[in-house]
Amino acid sequence: MNSFLPQHEGWLPSWLLLVSVISVGNTIQAYITTKNTREVYMRTGQEITAFTSRVFGTWTFVSAIVRLYAAYNISNPQIYELALVVYAIAWFHFFSEWLVFGTAAWGRGLAGPILISTGSLVWMLSQWGFYVE
Known part of the structure; x- marks a missing residue:
């Protein structure tokens, strides 16, 4: 099993x-049902369709692939930067939907993406010098 894990130091x-x-699991769910997407964008009056759920799932899958490449190529500065940008876009999206556009409400569905994008951004920014030479 260890041979499948990234072979770099540290936990990042x-x-x-x-x-x-x-x-990837979230992507599959977004293609099968709108339930989880509704948990993120749960303001009343906002319609979540199967189409919008799949669009969200597609973005999530693209992000997953970038993060996967970064996990295995973390010392490559371009891939590291790309992963940072993906997290920054996610962070901006979730915060703007919550605080600017009002289409998302704080709750279980939004807390995960906000905490993961914020924590990952801070962690990656603070570890740049450790992983990228």
């Missing part, structure tokens, strides 16, 4: 792998 590569795997 494993974290990126874990978030990637979870994101």
Whole structure:
């Protein structure tokens, strides 16, 4: 099993792998049902359709692939930067939907993406010098 895990020091590569795997699961859920997407965007009056759920799932899958590449190529500055940008876009999206556009409400569905994107951004920014030479 260890041969499948990222072979870099520290916990960040494993974290990126874990978030990637979870994101693939979220993608599958978004294609099967709108339930989880509704938990994020649960303001009344906002319609979540099967189409919007699949669009969200597609974005989640693209993000998962970028994070997966970063987990295994964490010392590559371009891939590290790309993963940072993906987290920054996710962070901006979730915060703006919550605080600017009002389409998301704080709750179980929004807490996970906010905490993961914020924590991952801070962690990656603070570890740049450790992983990228």
